Each structure stands twice: as C-alpha cells, then as structure tokens.
Amino acid sequence: MPRPPAAEAAIAAELAVHRPDLGPRYTAELPGARAAVLTRLWRALTHEPLPWITAHDPSAETLRLRDGRRLHGPRADPFATEAYVTVVHLDDAAYDDPARLMTDLAVPHSAAFAAELAHSTASLALSRANRAAPGEGRPATDWEWEQRVVDGHPYHPNCRSRPGFSVAEQLAYGPEHRQDVRLSLVPVPVEECSVSGEWPEDMRDGTRLLIPAHPWQARHVLKRTADTGLTAHPLMSLRTLALPDGGPHVKTALSARLTSSVRDISIGSVLASATLSAFAETVAARTDGLLHVTRTPGAATANSPDLAAVWRESPQRYEAPGERIVPVAALPATELPARPGWLTDLARLCLTVGLQLLDLGVALEAHGQNLLVVLSEEGAPLRLVYRDLADIRVSPTRLARSGIPLPGLPERILTDDVTALRSKLFGSLVAGALGSTAGGRTALAGALEAALPDLPATPDLVALREQPLPTKALTSMRLSPGAAGDQWAALPNPLKN
Template structure:
C-alpha cells in the first residue's frame, strides 16, 4: 500500500507504471508531458468509477453486502467500503472524481484500492488497473493533441467517429489496458491518437493456409496468400512463428475502435488482424474456429437478417485465412476481410453511420457526449426522451425478432452502429463482428432456416444464454450508456428515458407471435434482474474460462 495515502489525502503519489510512462513520453513525445500529467487525475477517477461499479454490483469474492443506491459495500472480513452512490448504467462525467473509503481510509487510485482490499486472485487485475490508468491518461493527452482533423464531411467519416472514443468500454475497469504496448506503440497504433498505420503483408503458401470464402487476387503473390498483419504483431510475434513481412506497411489504413481492425485509406473491406495481447477481457487473436465459421455464419445471418424489414443489416465476412504453423492453424497469424459498415449501411444522401459507443463518448476537452452535441445541432427538433424513444422503436423490433428466430447478437457499443439522418434521426442499424453471436439451431430450424455446420461457442440452444447475450449487451450496455449520456445525472429524466425504452419493448413483443418461447423471452426482458457480463470477475485468477454473469436490477422491470 502506498504510505502517502492517508485518511484525508485521497491524492495518490505516482505509481511505478505511471512514472515509467512519464519517462518514455519524455523521450518519444516530450510535448505531451504536461498534458499527460494533467490527464492522470481524471484517468484515475474514470477507472476507479468503473471498479467501484464492479464492487457494488458484481459477485466478487470477499464482498458480502452491496448497496449501489447508497454507495456502500461490506466485506466478509467485516471491513466497510463507502463511496458515491452509483446505478449500474452510470457512466460518469469529467467532473466526477470519486473517492472510495475502506474503513475510513480514502483511495483515489483503483489499483491502490484493490490492493488494499486484498481480493483473492486479484494480483493480475491490479496490474491491469495500473495499465488502464496510465494508458487512459495517455489517450486523453494524445487525443487532445491530435485535435479535430478536417471539417465538414471529413468529420462525419466512420473512422473519425471510431477514433473519437477515447476512454474505451464504459463499464470495464480495464477499459484502456494495453499491457503489450509501449508508449510509442500506443501513439503509433491507438485509434484515439488518430494515426495512419501501415499494415504489413505476410506471404504464406496457399497450401499452408486454411481459407474460408474467396481470398482476393490483390492479396496473392503467385501461389502465396498475402495475409494482412498488424505491425506490432509483425515485430513481436511473427519471428517466433518463423515468419517475417513480405511487404512492410503495404496497406495504409486507419485503426478503428478495436485497435486491430483497420479501414484502408483506399476504401474497400476492413481488415481484422490478429493482435496477441489482452485488451479488456480478451486476447485479440483470430481462432481457427473463427476462420472456419466466418463464411457459413455470414451466409446464415445474411439470410436471416434479409427477412427483416430493412432496419438492421450486417457486415458480411468476405474472406478469412489463417496460416498453418506446426501442423495447426495459427490464431496469431490470421486475418479476416469484412465488409465496411458504411457499405453495409447503404447510406443515402445526408446519412451518417456511427458506432453507438461514439454517441456516448466525450471529446478530449471533457465536453458533452456526441449525442447531446448532435441533438443540440438539430436545433431543438428533438428532446432527449423523444430521440431515445425513436432509437428504441427502430432497434428493438429487429433485435427481438431475431432472438425469437434463434439469433442473439452481442449488440454492444462497438459492434452496433446506427445510421443517422441530417437531423440525427435514427434510421436503421448495422451489426458487425459475427464471431460473438449465438445461434440456436432448434429455434432457427423451427422457423424454416437451414443451419450450416458451425462449431465452437456460437452454437447453443439454452434460452438463458441467448437472452443473456442479447439483453446484457442491448439493455446493460447500449441503452444503459445512452440513458446515462442523455440524462447527465438527472434521475427524473432517466426514469422517463427508461419508460420510453420499456414502451418500445412492449410494443415490439406485442407484434411478435404469442408463442411460449416469446412469452418466456418477454418475461425475462421485464424481469426483476438483468444478466450482464461480470467484467471484473472475469479478470480474476482462478475463475472459470468464458463468460461469467452478474444479475443487476433491471431498469425495465
């Protein structure tokens, strides 16, 4: 524990990693040093707020009693945590500088607090919190330095909106943890720094690749496939696999929110590359199953979504490939070519496609979330409740109908994009990253769909898992973060916003057949509790692999 943190001094001394970042920053970008120092307190506060939410709502070991509305928790050993009241959907504001007290002692650094709690299996998570704070401070400083590039149409490009998301997942305390990236790497590859990255190409004989779909001629060299590879992966991982770039920096592209997916400057499909490091909860490689499933899953979902009313589209997987290393497809040397959301959205004049995460993101100067700026620019044509009601009426019917048919989309802020017209009206939606969906062969077959051979975790008939996949992301993340961003802490406004969402959900279910499955799905959506991923619990050592869940009070109940 840091001895400089006392009862009346919640301002922590610099942690070792923060100091290391300061030293490296002085060498590679000295002009950012002052901004980085200024960004450390808000970065600590943002990550602490996410950790405090987890302590109040997730089933973490050693926490016996939780009361989010009053801002308190009791540990099994008798110690008491106290801090600001927080509801599960709160995403905080730049003015929020929470202090959490453990038996009266104040903490303002999340890693210091978690270390003091002494939670079982939390050593790795404590280190990740340190990295999340240090990296988020760099993101805040670098984004402010990058500023706004261009005006007019350039500001409405998909890449611009993607790169406007500075602080990552709104509820994950490891929101900016990038433990494999140096400061120089983050400045070179972090989307919030608005770089242009040269994506490498690695040549692999076609007979030593597993391929799904039709690999394009432009990414071939004779009998070899040219696999797009993240330059960090080329430097850190490929030498151990016995490979080196065929063409370094061959494709100029902008990194998108996921860091390892790129939008080529020349247009065309987006490039999803392997990046063998853990960010938030996952190592960002591309599994053999993901390559194998990519084409048949894309075809299935294109068929299913094509039978909707046009309010939801998907980005198709166009091709995928992985190199065979030591006799098996390598998750570290693989790539997927995915239709651009801008192409999948079939934009009309005046329309813009925006990731929902960008709507709730704040600019580096701490101004209002993008959605509030868009509504203000619409010259009072919308109030917040009417806008969210329109959003929910467009989104919930296709999502709930897909669940009825047997498809549960992981519709969180990165995967779901909304098409807005010139007045910020939600027109329709686009979903991307098909690897994280769940499909029920039984439900799909009942509704006349032929399910191709698919492997891995995408297959499952358990209705609880299907509902958790959809409802946890849709209500717990998408709509929760929008309610928080639109209400800006006004609880009365939040109540009206949730009522608008509930009305849209009831109407969507009224339009579905009253089958037993639909009635059960509806009851779960309006139940007392809502299943959401236990994001912090999943990062503790010794917990089972895969998704773990928390039950939160349901704002639609």
C-alpha cells in the same frame, strides 16, 4: 496518498522522450482518468457476484468483506458513464486510485488485476491528452467516427489497458491517436493455409497468400520487420482496420491482452466465417431492411491463431447520400439531436431488430462496437448495421420453429438455453449499447418505458421488462483467470422502482 504509481510514472518518462509536448496535458488528465477507472471498478464492486463481498447495504452504499472490512462509496448507478466516483473508503482509509485500492484489498488474483488497472488509468490519461481538438468538424467516414471514442469500454475498469504496448506503440496504433497504420503482408504458401470464402486476388503472390499482420504482432510475436506493407486506419478494436477510400475492413490477430481478451484469431473462427456470413444475411433479410450485416468475403489462417486475417466489407456501403453511419459507442461523441424522444427512437429501433432476431433464434452480441446506426441528415435513427459474428448465439430449436435452415455452425455458438440467449442480447444491447448511450439509469428507463409498448409482447420482451438485467461480470472474469467462458451479473431492472 503516495503517487504517481509506477505505470503513470513510466508513461510520463516515455512521453518525455517521444512526445514531450504531451507531458503537461498527460499530467493534467491523470486525476480524471483515475476517477473514470475507479467509477467503473465501483460499479463492479457493487453489482458483481464477487465471492469475498458478503453483504451490500444499498441505502448506505456499504459493502462488507468476508474478513470483516468495509467498503464505502457513493450511491452506484450501473448505467452511469460520467466519472462520479472520486474516492472510495476501505474502512477508514480513502482511495482515489483504483490500482492502490485493488492492491490493498488483497483478494485472490488482485495483484495482477491491480497492475492492469494502473495501466488502464495511465493509458486513459494518455488517450485523453492526445484527443482530437474540439471543433474539428463532423467526420466524413465511419472510421473517423470510431477514432472519436477516446475512453474505450464504457463500463470495464480495464477500458484502456494495453500491457505490452510502449507509449510510442500506443501513439502509433491506438485509434484514438488517429495515425495510419502500416500492416505487414506476410507471405505464406497456400498449402500451409486454411481459407474460407474467397481470398482477394491482390493479396496473393504466385503460390503464396499475403496475410495481413498488425505491426505490433509482426514485431513482437512473428519477429518480422521487413514485409511488404498495406496502409490502413485503425478502428475501435485496434486490431481491425479500414482500408482507404471506403475499402474493406481487415481483422488481424493481435496476441496481446486488450481490455479482457487476447486478440488472436482461432482457426475455427476462420473456417466458419463464410458459413456464418451467409447465414447472417439470411436472417437479416427477415427484418424488412432494418438490419444489414457486413459480409465476410474471405478469411485465412496460416493454421495458427497468431497469423490470420478476416476481410469484412465496409459498413459504409449501407449509407445513402445525406446519411451517416456511426458505431453506437461513438454516439456520445456526435452532436446528438436535442429533440425529445431521440433516445426512445434509438431504443425502439434497436429492440425491434434485436428482439425479432432473438425470436427467430439468433442472439446478437450487439454492444456499441459491433452495432452501428444509420442516421438521417437530421440525425434520426433509420437502420442498423451489425458486424463481427464470432460471438453470436444461435438456437437450433427457435430456428426450426422459424423455418430457417441451420447450417454447419460452430458448436460453441449453438444453444437452446433461454437464459444464455437473453443474456447475450440484453447484456450487450440494453446494459451495454443503450445504457452507455443513455449515460444513466433515469434516461435509460425513460427510453425503454416509451419504446417497449410499441413492440410485440413476446416472452423475451416480458423477461426484459420483469427480470433483472444481465451484464457481463467483467471484473469477476478478470479475477477468475482459471475459469473459462463468460460470467454474468444481474443489474437492477431500470424499469423497476
């Protein structure tokens, strides 16, 4: 097979200029990065409702395409996180490169997606080449834990796709590269801004607000180069950063397509942030201390999605002495307790909280980036912390039944559709956060089977036990650029044989 693909060669050429010391390690990481992205792509091909795949024989793991061609690969585990797919066959041709496979599939919109896969593979190899050395010790802060997440999204083929970012920019801004980032503070007259909550006094300059802007955004979108700066630590989402010394987190606009989405901040989300924050505190109070939601003291926009920022309190305020707070996505990078039942304890805690809130009328998007767990000194899961309320779903009918007043929330997050509510929670928490922590179907099934009998037998729990498990159809969404909103796939229920 011809290689290196253009994206891999381009990053190698930039490394030769900016970090020649990383060149040999980058080259060594490329085969593993291709397998990691190919594994994620094979999950999508075998489990998502792609219209050009007309038949699937799971016993032989063979897919028949509409045009008569056949795809064949290893038996798929939709919850596996280790790269176990090294080759996929399209008829008689073998492919170890996901971008080449997608190019030769030649289905609608595959060319653009193939370019993203190539960039994801090359960027993943770069991230792995510059990962923290083993033995650096336990991180002392939440943001240091986040920077241990090297591979990005555990199931998205575009796990490390950062088009528009040069190698120098990836090394400077990617959280896994562990560099501090200098935010621009863009002065905007107050009368040209919309504000929710209280904007920090030290982020004002007379009659102007100082709105933090990511340096990539300042340079490429806002065309600014000389603003006052603010040093911060990049978190998993790259556009959200932690201020030093346990300070608040600031989410910035970033008009680049990272993984799936362009990361700007809508005016509507800014205006709703204070109301959503207060509402979430009200709901979390029903969990008897098992869940905390990080507050959003203030948000502002220059009436443009390209220049806006949201302030959130640090999750570390919910950490007591001797405890550590870790994003669920970072748990595989921790020294997980070896004792039997640890994964069951985590599943029981997460499902207790998630199902209780769902019954009250709130479906969290509790994937591994939004959901953090407070661990005891011995590593036992104690409590949960949730952040980023922008994509929750709220049921007015269930809230009314629970006696919780419905504030003026954005229409887009309101729904009484039980399928939409369950998909939001189960897709993010079970198929996402718990599935990736388990790392495979057998471990996930064992943890769920042990945890579920301890939970109230609500209709939602019955659905979790009996129905296929929803997950976002991430590849279908990337191959449907004209379709708005989420698309879903149904994974085999790990509790069913």
